[in-house]
Every structure is written in structure tokens, then in C-alpha cells.
Amino acid sequence: MNPILPGGVIGILGGGQLGRMSTFKAKQLGYKVVVLDPTPGCPCGQVADEQIVANFDDEPALRQLAEKCEVITYEFENVDSRAVELLEQLGRKVFPDSQALKISQNRWAEKEFLRRSGVGVADFFKVASLADLETAMQQIGFPGLLKTATGGYDGKGQVVLYNEDDARQAFATLNHPALIWEKKVTFVKELSVICGRNQAGEIVTYPAVENIHVENILDMSLAPAEAPAHVQAEAQRIARTIAEKLKLVGVCGVELFLLPDETILVNEIAPRPHNSGHYTLDACFCSQFEQHMRAVCGLPLGSTDLKGYAVMVNILGTGEGHHLVGLEQVLQNSQLAVHLYGKSSAAAKRKMGHVTALSPHSLAEARDWALEARAKLKWV
Known part of the structure; x- marks a missing residue:
């Protein structure tokens, strides 16, 4: 497939924050973006060139999206795979493809795929x-x-x-x-690796990061994970294997368990930009979102090198208030970046944004800065 050049139109199924951040990077590269999502003024729709307001299984809307776009991607796995299959039948390239989506949507299929791929699972x-x-x-x-x-x-x-x-x-x-x-496995750390692969088969991996969850929602990611070099290498090898076996085009988040004996098991995969890769926006030369856009458009992939030690913390809604205060205090630290997603209501536990701290010295310093920043932000 010939590359889609700047000025081309990218379609995105799903209008949340992942689509929003992907759109920013697509437009930075000179592309236009059309998003399909049922919620008017969704986070991605706010920044895209056009939003088609429709359900994901709306066939006329899907046909309209196919007519407008040269390539289509999706920002979450809850899109009906039949919608992606329809777009493919209409002759439109969708990356990652419907097969990758089907695997990620069904834990039976996912576990069987991982086992066939030769990677460890519980x-x-x-x-x-x-x-x-x-x-x-x-x-x-x-x-x-x-x-x-x-x-x-x-x-x-x-x-x-x-x-x-x-x-x-x-x-x-x-x-x-x-x-x-x-x-239920006993693990010492939860890790993840963001992996990118383009249509030419070029593969890049970001460093393995450590993830900390609170009530099953990602709270913090630390990059790079504090782990021996051979653990880092094995985590990235596993991610590369999955990308190859999946015939991935785009980026994929690979969630991992590090066991006490340093064995690594795969928990699950997500063939799209991933919450644990948000730190790459500020800490890497090419973010996961730009990488995804490069891959689906057939461009060479970018550098995954880190600029320093990075810690990302999620900003969740509390169910109280709709306005965030404290931003002026947080931004006094030049090593902090704040990303807000443009959501209209701060429902409890809803992902509203994130803060990334970048330290030239240590993960501990970056973690302290990130936590201090989040503590200053309040919904009113």
C-alpha cells in the first residue's frame, strides 16, 4: 500500500480521549480527521475536522465514513467488529484490522491466540x-x-x-x-509495553513501564519500569512477538505480570493507543499517538527513546463539580505537563485527564512531582 500523504483523511471510530490525542498528532502531521461517535461534541469531535454523530452499528453512517476517509482506525475495542468488517467490505483499509479487533474483544479468543503465539499466560x-x-x-x-x-x-x-x-x-x-x-497469579509488578508496527513490517517498542492500579483503574505509570535489563528485554520481545503474530498495523498495548521468579505472563492486549502509554506524549521523541498515525498511514515509525524519567498519573472525576481548579499552581513546575480531555461532566472515577512529570534525575523525583501536582487539582 502506498503511503497516505499529508492532506489525506483519517477516520476514527470512537470519540474519547484516545481518539482526541491521536487527532492532535494526525493534524500535526498535516492530516484531516473525521470521527464517528454517537455523542455530539465528544472529546475527539471537539478537535477533529468533522464528526459523524451516529451509533457504531449505523450502516449509512459507516458508509459515509468510508466515503470520506482514506484509512480508518478505532480508539477502543467496544466497537462492533461487524462494523469494521463492513468498512473492509467497502474497500476501505481499517487498521488494526477486524481480525485483531475480534481477538482483543473476546477473552477466549485472546488467550488462545496468545498461547498459539508462544507467550506465557495464566x-x-x-x-x-x-x-x-x-x-x-x-x-x-x-x-x-x-x-x-x-x-x-x-x-x-x-x-x-x-x-x-x-x-x-x-x-x-x-x-x-x-x-x-x-x-489468579501472584505478581511483583504489573508491566506494560507499547508496541508499534507499520504496513512494511517495521516494529518498534517503547520501554516496559510499571503500572499501579487502584480499584482496577490505572492510577500511575512509571517509565521505565525499575526492572533488570533482561526483564526489560524479555517484555519487549514478547510485545514484538504479539505484534508480528497479530499482523498488527498501528500500536498495541501489551499488559504483563512480572512474577517473583522473573517469569513474565501476558494479561491482555489492546490493539490501540493505551492509557499506560500516555507518558509518551511528553517523555518520548515520538508519542504512541503519533506512532499510531504513522503506522496506519504507511509512514516510517519514529524513535521510542525516553527524554528522561517519566511518571504519569490519571486525573479522575469525583462526581462533584465540573471545573478543575489548581492548574495555575501545577504549571509553576516546568517539568509537568497537564492534559485534559474536554469531557463535559466529571463523573466519579471517569478519566478526565492526566499529568506527566519528567525528571532528568530519578523516577522517585518524577513520582513526587506527579503526585504533588495531582493533589493540588480539585473539582468544584
Whole structure:
């Protein structure tokens, strides 16, 4: 495929913050952007050249998007894969493709794909009936995680299990036709690697970062992760393997568990820009968002080198107020960057923005700056 040159039009399915930050980088490179999202004035729609206000399964709207754009991508996995297949049938290139989307949307398919790819995953068992549940309890054992095979994110659609009564109750509560039982692993760190691959097969990886979650929502990412060089290398090797096997075009977030014996298991993959890669906007020469735009347009990939030690913290809504105060205090530190997503309401636990601190000296210094900054920001 010939590169799409500046002036071309990129379509994005989904209008959240990932699409917004991708759009900024697309426009920096000289492209135009059309977003399809059902919410008028969504974060991406605020900065795109045009928004098609429609549901993701609206066939006339999808046809309109295909007519307007030279290439299409998506910013989250909850887009119906049939919509992507329709766009492909209309002759429009969609990156990552519908096959990558289907794999990432279904935990059964994802685990099977990862296992076939030769990377480590926690033991798992497909659960489609009460009989399957009983078998999973015997074969995989406790503690375990019972998850819906589709639709879960930020900890939704999953239950931690410690005994058989818990398991049977969770099975009834989740009430889902396709579940997966996973062995709950003991890990020392949660890591992730952002990997990019273009249409020519060129692959780049960003450093593995450490992620800290609070109530199943990403709270902080530290780049690079404090880990031995061989752990960094293995994490990046795993991400490259996944990108190759997936025939990825774009970027992919690969979430990992680092075990006490330094074994690395893959938790899940997300074929799109990833929350744990937000630090790259300020800490890398080419951010994950620019990398994604380069890849889908057929351009050479950019440098993933770090400019320093970086710590990203999410800014969440509290359910109280719609205006953020304290920004003037935060911006007095020239080593801080604040990114707000243009969302209209600060609902509790909603991702409203993030702060990245960049230190030339240490992760500890960057972490202190990031946490101090977030503490000064309040919703009123």
C-alpha cells in the first residue's frame, strides 16, 4: 500500500480521549480527521475536522465514513467488529484490522491466540455452563478470577474467587453465556509495553513501564519500569512477538505480570493507543499517538527513546463539580505537563485527564512531582 500523504483523511471510530490525542498528532502531521461517535461534541469531535454523530452499528453512517476517509482506525475495542468488517467490505483499509479487533474483544479468543503465539499466560478454562465451572474449579483451582469473555474493562465483568461458594455465586451474578476462569497469579509488578508496527513490517517498542492500579483503574505509570535489563528485554520481545503474530498495523498495548521468579505472563492486549502509554506524549521523541498515525498511514515509525524519567498519573472525576481548579499552581513546575480531555461532566472515577512529570534525575523525583501536582487539582 502506498503511503497516505499529508492532506489525506483519517477516520476514527470512537470519540474519547484516545481518539482526541491521536487527532492532535494526525493534524500535526498535516492530516484531516473525521470521527464517528454517537455523542455530539465528544472529546475527539471537539478537535477533529468533522464528526459523524451516529451509533457504531449505523450502516449509512459507516458508509459515509468510508466515503470520506482514506484509512480508518478505532480508539477502543467496544466497537462492533461487524462494523469494521463492513468498512473492509467497502474497500476501505481499517487498521488494526477486524481480525485483531475480534481477538482483543473476546477473552477466549485472546488467550488462545496468545498461547498459539508462544507467550506465557495464566492457566485458564472456558466456562459456558455450570458443569464447566465445576471442572474449572477442579482443574485450575483457587484463588481464581471468573470473567465475562466479552465486554469487560477497568475491572468490570470479573470477580475474584476464593472458594466454591464464591464461584457458584459469581456464576449466577455474572449471568453471561461465555465466561473464562483464570488462575489468579501472584505478581511483583504489573508491566506494560507499547508496541508499534507499520504496513512494511517495521516494529518498534517503547520501554516496559510499571503500572499501579487502584480499584482496577490505572492510577500511575512509571517509565521505565525499575526492572533488570533482561526483564526489560524479555517484555519487549514478547510485545514484538504479539505484534508480528497479530499482523498488527498501528500500536498495541501489551499488559504483563512480572512474577517473583522473573517469569513474565501476558494479561491482555489492546490493539490501540493505551492509557499506560500516555507518558509518551511528553517523555518520548515520538508519542504512541503519533506512532499510531504513522503506522496506519504507511509512514516510517519514529524513535521510542525516553527524554528522561517519566511518571504519569490519571486525573479522575469525583462526581462533584465540573471545573478543575489548581492548574495555575501545577504549571509553576516546568517539568509537568497537564492534559485534559474536554469531557463535559466529571463523573466519579471517569478519566478526565492526566499529568506527566519528567525528571532528568530519578523516577522517585518524577513520582513526587506527579503526585504533588495531582493533589493540588480539585473539582468544584
